[in-house]
Amino acid sequence: MTAAEHYEQAMRRALMLSGNGPTLGVNPRVGCVLLRPDGQVVAEGWHRGAGTPHAEVDALSKVDGRAEGLTAVVTLEPCNHTGRTGPCTEALIEAGIARVVYAVSDPGKSSGGGSERMREAGIDVIDGVLAAEVTEVIRPWLIATSLQRPFVTVKWASSLDGRAAAADGSSRWITGTASRQRVHEQRSQHDAIVVGTGTVFADDPSLTARGDAGELMASQPIPVVIGERPIPTNAQLRNHPAGLIETRSRNVAAILDDLFGRGIRRVFVEGGPTIASEFVRLRLVDEITVYLGPVLLGGSRTAIGDLGVTDIAGGHRLTITAVESLGDDLLITARPTTSLSRE
Numbered sequence: 001m002t003a004a005e006h007y008e009q010a011m012r013r014a015l016m017l018s019g020n021g022p023t024l025g026v027n028p029r030v031g032c033v034l035l036r037p038d039g040q041v042v043a044e045g046w047h048r049g050a051g052t053p054h055a056e057v058d059a060l061s062k063v064d065g066r067a068e069g070l071t072a073v074v075t076l077e078p079c080n081h082t083g084r085t086g087p088c089t090e091a092l093i094e095a096g097i098a099r100v101v102y103a104v105s106d107p108g109k110s111s112g113g114g115s116e117r118m119r120e121a122g123i124d125v126i127d128g129v130l131a132a133e134v135t136e137v138i139r140p141w142l143i144a145t146s147l148q149r150p151f152v153t154v155k156w157a158s159s160l161d162g163r164a165a166a167a168d169g170s171s172r173w174i175t176g177t178a179s180r181q182r183v184h185e186q187r188s189q190h191d192a193i194v195v196g197t198g199t200v201f202a203d204d205p206s207l208t209a210r211g212d213a214g215e216l217m218a219s220q221p222i223p224v225v226i227g228e229r230p231i232p233t234n235a236q237l238r239n240h241p242a243g244l245i246e247t248r249s250r251n252v253a254a255i256l257d258d259l260f261g262r263g264i265r266r267v268f269v270e271g272g273p274t275i276a277s278e279f280v281r282l283r284l285v286d287e288i289t290v291y292l293g294p295v296l297l298g299g300s301r302t303a304i305g306d307l308g309v310t311d312i313a314g315g316h317r318l319t320i321t322a323v324e325s326l327g328d329d330l331l332i333t334a335r336p337t338t339s340l341s342r343e
C-alpha cells in the first residue's frame with residue numbers, strides 16, 4: 001500500500017470512530033488514528049463530548065511514552081485554542097508527531113488555524129483526505145460553526161397537494177404512524193424544537209421525543225415557542241421535561257442568535273406554516289424534511305405561504321438528498337442548492 005492509501009484507510013477508521021461521539025451539543029464528532037511510518041495502527045481515539053479530551057489527545061493517551069515520528073490521521077483539523085481542554089496542536093507537537101493528516105479545516109474563529117501552528121513547529125501537514133465524506137457527517141456542526149447560528153432543519157407534514165391542514169385547521173393526522181415515529185427520532189437528534197404560537201394554540205402539542213410505546217426517549221430537545229402572544233398557562237409544553245423557552249418575539253434571526261449563545265447547535269422547526277415560511281423566506285434553512293401523506297385537502301392552508309417569490313427565477317431551488325417510503329407516506333429530504341448566507 002502507498003502512504004496515501006494508508007492515510008485514506010486510517011481516515012475511514014477515524015470517521016467510524018468519530019461516530020462514537022455525541023451528535024448533540026457544541027462540539028463536533030472527531031476521530032483520530034495514530035500510524036507508524038509503515039502504516040501500522042498504534043492507537044485510536046475519539047471525542048466523547050464537551051469537557052472531555054479531544055480525539056487526538058485521547059489517542060495519544062494510549063501510546064506508551066512519546067509518539068515520536070508517528071502520523072496522526074484525524075477527521076478535523078486539530079484545534080489551536082484553549083477551551084475547556086488545552087490545544088491539540090500543542091499536544092501533538094509536544095508528543096513528537098511527525099505528520100498530521102486531516103480531512104476538514106476547522107472553521108471556528110478561535111479554534112481554527114491549527115495547521116499553520118503545526119507547520120511552524122516542523123510537522124508535515126496534509127489536508128483534504130476524504131474531505132467530502134467527513135464534511136457530510138459533520139455538516140450541521142460545520143454550518144453552525146461557520147455561520148455562528150444553529151443548523152436549522154425545517155420539517156412539515158403535508159397532503160400530496162401541499163396542504164398542512166384542512167379548512168378547519170385540523171392536521172392530525174395527515175401522515176401515518178411510521179412517519180410520526182420518524183419525527184420522534186428526528187426530534188431526539190436535535191437540541192431544540194421550534195414552533196409558532198399558532199401551533200401551540202391550535203394543537204397544544206407536547207413536543208416530547210417518544211418511542212414506539214409512547215415512552216420518553218433519553219434525549220429531549222428543549223421546545224422554543226416563537227411569537228408575541230404568551231402561551232396558555234395550561235399548555236402541555238409547560239410540562240416538557242427539558243423545560244421551555246418562550247421567546248415572546250417574532251424576530252427569527254435574533255432568536256437563533258440567542259439559541260446559539262445557549263449552546264444550541266441543531267434546531268428542528270416543526271411549524272406551523274407561518275413560522276416555516278419565515279425561516280424559508282429569510283433563507284435560514286439548512287435542511288428540509290417533508291412528510292407527504294397520500295391525501296388531498298385542497299383549500300388555502302398551504303404548507304408554505306408567501307415567500308416574496310414573484311417569478312420562477314426567484315424560486316428557492318433545492319437539491320433532493322433522499323426519498324424514502326414510510327408506510328403509505330413519502331419522506332423527502334432536501335437542502336438549499338445555493339450557498340448559505342448569514343442574513
Ligand SMILES: NC(=O)c1ccc[n+]([C@@H]2O[C@H](COP(=O)([O-])OP(=O)(O)OC[C@H]3O[C@@H](n4cnc5c(N)ncnc54)[C@H](OP(=O)(O)O)[C@@H]3O)[C@@H](O)[C@H]2O)c1
Pocket residue numbers: 155156157158163164165168169170171172174195196197198199200202203226227228229230249250251252270271272273274275276278
Ligand atoms: N402539517 C404540519 O406539519 C403542521 C405543523 C404545525 C402546525 N400545523 C397546523 O398549522 C396551523 C397553525 O398554523 P400557523 O401558521 O398559525 O402557526 P404557527 O406558524 O405555529 O404560528 C403563527 C404565529 O407565530 C407568530 N409569529 C412568530 N414569528 C412571526 C413572524 N415572523 N411573522 C408572523 N408571525 C409570527 C404569530 O403569532 P403572535 O401574534 O403570537 O406573534 C403567528 O400568528 C394549525 O392548523 C396546525 O394544526 C401543521
